[in-house]
Amino acid sequence: MEDSAGSLIADVSRLMRRAFDERARTIGVTRQQWQMLSYLARNEGINQGGLAYLMEVEPITLCRMVDRLQDSDLVERRPDPADRRAWQLFLTERGRTRLADLKPLAEGLFDEAMSGIDGKEQEAMIAVLKSMRTNLSRRTTPPQEAVNG
Numbered sequence: 001m002e003d004s005a006g007s008l009i010a011d012v013s014r015l016m017r018r019a020f021d022e023r024a025r026t027i028g029v030t031r032q033q034w035q036m037l038s039y040l041a042r043n044e045g046i047n048q049g050g051l052a053y054l055m056e057v058e059p060i061t062l063c064r065m066v067d068r069l070q071d072s073d074l075v076e077r078r079p080d081p082a083d084r085r086a087w088q089l090f091l092t093e094r095g096r097t098r099l100a101d102l103k104p105l106a107e108g109l110f111d112e113a114m115s116g117i118d119g120k121e122q123e124a125m126i127a128v129l130k131s132m133r134t135n136l137s138r139r140t141t142p143p144q145e146a147v148n149g
Helices: 005-025 031-042 048-055 059-071 093-113 119-137 144-148
Strands: 075-080 083-091
Touching (some): 005 031, 005 093, 031 075, 031 083, 031 093, 048 059, 083 093
16 A cells, blocks of 8 residues: 555654654753744744644643743743733744754754755655645634734
């Protein structure tokens, strides 16, 4: 029986997550923490509701994650000037440094996964995955707080 594209994508994703978890643990970060730091680097000032939406977690789960990262001085909360009940999230300098420490781990893992695959095949795969992401992203509408974040 031949593997479907969907099952192959799921398998590769699972294997990459597992391998990244092992590597990230060496510097004391979980994959979810790395993911949050990465999202914040691209969306500084987003509010907690918007970040929960992007990360596909419940707001209360995200709140606890932010608490831990704030306790570790990797993230800071600032009052949202547009909504006194909300907090905007920003990376601290230490958070930026930790994210920079994680980058070579992620790049090394990607290089390992792409071993033996030539550049043209890599470019084609990335183009196809981007198209798939775009196609699927059109199907969902983010909540207003994610847009305003």
